[in-house]
Amino acid sequence: SQTIHQWPATLVQPVGSPLSLECTVEGTSNPNLYWYRQAAGRGLQLLFYSVGIGQISSEVPQNLSASRPQDRQFILSSKKLLLSDSGFYLCAWSAGGTGNTIYFGEGSWLTVV
């Protein structure tokens, strides 16, 4: 069966510091990968999605970036965090193609102070 893991689960970072969140998927190959963010009391906002290694589409212009160095690894990064970057970050995967269910990792709580 397929599993998805992301880490760290919780982090508190000062403004201006860098960020790296990592996500891996097991039990499948060539998945679509996604990063979503959920601000407090808000809906899920799609940040990035990837259909293959090195193929990243950005949905929202911001100081975040994503990379996919391996087929089942997805990384969310920032060089300098802003207060507004605080939120619940969710990595997700789906089978390749369209119309497929998206499954979420456990999420990472980021507080920028």
Place this chain on the structure above:
Amino acid sequence: QKEVEQNSGPLSVPEGAIASLNCTYSDRGSQSFFWYRQYSGKSPELIMSIYSNGDKEDGRFTAQLNKASQYVSLLIRDSQPSDSATYLCAVTLSGGYNKLIFGAGTRLAVHP
């Protein structure tokens, strides 16, 4: 215009009642529709997917889709306190890739 719209609630129902959650979407070409449940502080988990007009039943849950009206709903029969959560409607946008857009969610509270 928001791509996926839901009433934020809270929707309060007594235990044992039917809870009805509604969602509208703007992309007329959307073909895939999903309902997720999210408990406070947790990641969303899939309840149901629906792809064709009509009803789809799974246990106490029934999803209803009307593409002509761009409307999808979720019925929860015999609601339980454990059903209290935020329910997220999600729609795959047309365009040849699996881009899933979420509504803001409806908070459901089931009281004993």
